[in-house]
Amino acid sequence: MRGLLSGSALAAVFLVAGCGQPSGQGGNATAPSAQTPDQAGWTKDTTAQLRDAIGKRAMHGLDQMPFAVSGTDDAALTQTALSYAGALAHGATDPKKLYDVYTVPRPEPDLRRGLADALRAGKVGDWLNSLAPQDANYKKLGQAYLALRKKPAAPTPAISDAGESIKPGASDPRLPVIARELVVLDYLDQAAATGDRYTPTMVAAVKRMQADYGMEPDGVIGADALGILNMSDVDRARSIAVNMERLRWLERTPPATRIDVNLAAARLSYWRDGKLVNSRKVVVGEPDKETPQLGSPIFRLVANPTWTVPRSVQQKEIAGKGAGYLKANNMSWKDGWIVQASGPKNSLGLVKFDMQNDHAIYLHDTPAKPLFGLVQRQRSHGCVRVDDALGFAEMLATDEGVLDQWHQARATGKETFVKLPRQIPVRMLYQTVLFDDAGEPIVRNDPYGWDDRVGSALGFKAGKALRVKTDEADVGP
Template sequence: MAALMAGCSVQDQPAQNGAAGAEAQQEAKWTSKTKDQLRKAIDNRAAHGLDQMPFAVEGEDDTALTKAALTYAKALASGATDPSKLYEVYTVARPKADLEQGLRGALAAGDVGKWLDSLAPQDANYRRLSQSYLELRRPDATASPAVPETGKLIKPGASDPRIPIIARQLVVLDYLHQGAANGNAYSPAMVAAVKAMQADYGMEPDGVIGDDALSILNMSDADRARAIAVNMERLRWLERTPPATRIDVNVAAARLSYWRDGKLVDSRKVVVGEPDTETPQLGSPIFRLVANPTWTVPRSIQEKEIAKKGAGYLKANNMAWKDGWIVQQPGPKNSLGLVKFDMQNDHAIYLHDTPAKPMFGMIQRQRSHGCVRVDDALGFAEMLARDGGVLDEWNKARATGKETFVKLPAQVPVRMLYQTVLFDEAGAPVIRNDPYGWNDRVAEALKLDGHSSLRVRRGGADVGP
């Protein structure tokens, strides 16, 4: 499945300190034609998943029309909600457009509708989400296959007509390989998949499919529409022309995508923060590689997880006290592995290697204390070093066996995003799970109905960052 990460073709307009809203209202000359265009655009706001939000035009005077136009334009251009108010941390670059100037130009050209249409993301993924949302919201839409909640438990070895639908959803959620199901039989492969899912969500992993398991598997059309609208809003938060060379980390799916010169050149699994120590939505560049890193244990981990373990644990894990901090020396047991990707942010979040390789084989990889562990991190570091023209320097740094820093000639921007809709090979949206339950606060702000998300269980993290 392809991650929902693509940029858009519409250029961001630079923010200006020019006309204020009052000046825009004074210069805006509305006609019956442009009034109708505004009302039609607002009436069609379901195409952007905004049909549950009020964008009424309160009056016929130019001031009221301009206020309504700018309010709706802002929702399309940068989101109807403010992620920095919905989340404690959100530093991903946002779109910047001079909407007052844009409205004046649209009124002068007599085409407010065309201008409003241009403000939303223009890429194919956004259009697919829009189409899917409209189909799900149609009054005459045929309900998607759902698992009937008959009250009857499905036990291992049983046969049940609901099995094919359950199998399809297990495939979507990555718990089951395509083709592993066999008709109506609840096969051992499916039982193992259900047990893994139950464990991830803190349920008794008995393989019995009852109401709790169905609450994860059985998504209604309203739930699908809700997830799609939320992810459309998240796309509107993003700048329309992201850096052509960048790293995108989809925290919800625990996957990394490396874009170079506008092309996707690498994708790999990552391990991200577990619930309650979530990886925040950051925009933060990698500025250097660190070979054979040391790890200064954060106070929170030191006090909660290491302080009571005693001197024997410290010695066994190559740790020692230094200036009041526990520091782990370089080596195979170091929690940062053999490479750290140093980033510039105020939250001590970065990418790194790990000795805990089995975690990459898990389905729900929300298992860290907030930093991002990269699968085959050494291979990825070599890729960045080669692209940056410092591969020889990097290889020499690794060979020292000591902590050594290699500055990248050009910083590589990183965006840590949270997107719960991916796309299959045919381009159709696929609704994935919401491990942090972060869809809920966006859905509430957009006044969307549907069930609250189930979070993955806590307590899966090891000592590492």
């Protein structure tokens, strides 16, 4: 199983259709420090250290951004040093300006004080090097980026699109590379990626991929299908640089016990006391109803939840269906709202993981189990559906010492709340580069098309945005 990156951007009113309510999005400010770098002053040696560090910025995927020193006086050097330090310490871009909602905690180091201390010690280079993430995954991304940047800049695709389309049953020398890409995208098992013949197993994988991207699922590998499978070295380098930037947005020491949800891969990772103890599939918001990048804790488990249908779903998808539909789905009108009663047909399933945020986003169970068998699981109205949610609830209840209370709540058959003794932080992240079993970075697809805005802000030319095309399968959140 491929692991998530473990080292792991206009503030505006936002509404997750069918799952959230509008809310203002604020920002965080860092208190200014009384320390000033100018008190220490720049020397020939520390200036050389600054120039050397900036000259090596490609190891951070920042070589498309200008950080050249604009002058030789102390003020100009300080301004450049603080700008580059900020890029390393918390990102060269502001996710709150790049995305409608971004509330994942970010680093807030006192860079002016840090620079002042580094100038006094004559260790500006060491200080700058310490600001970026120090984990092995970040360093591997840097190495992969450097390797790709050394190759010719021509955006040559890995798989030639010259020649005829590949039809089922045909043999073609391009098929081994195509099979490898299908494995990377999770459409094909590694064991089936053999030979140069277009087998029925590969045909089925290609059909699933074509359906996910809004193509005719005919199994014929033509220019459109190759457009999904093909990624040039330029595209790969851009994706890696974007994901390094996303890692710089994150706290260097995240909570040891937490839940990370990768929206791009639609997978959940549960960390307990610093160790990854569980990973499972999730269903997240479909394109145009994207699950936002939130930092928000789970504070209680809800057994046998009811569901108050949001106005957007009520007006767009239930209005006009009549009393028969409501009765069949255990729904009824209460105080001007449609409420779905507890039970196996409830759109929240049998457990809800209640979270504290202004967008009504939460984790929950679902009766729509087949969605977990899909490769592209961006299918919800914005909330996060958890595979085997009852099993996950048992795990959390056990770890938090409330298993008896949870069992009692389940047994009531009614909506019952079990407060956790301590909140569990949840981070909704978006990472399009994962690591394979050998620890090597692999570039995945960008289902929301969110890489473009980060890449452009980092100075890269626009890449190919192949967004997943899905329609929600049910009215659930």
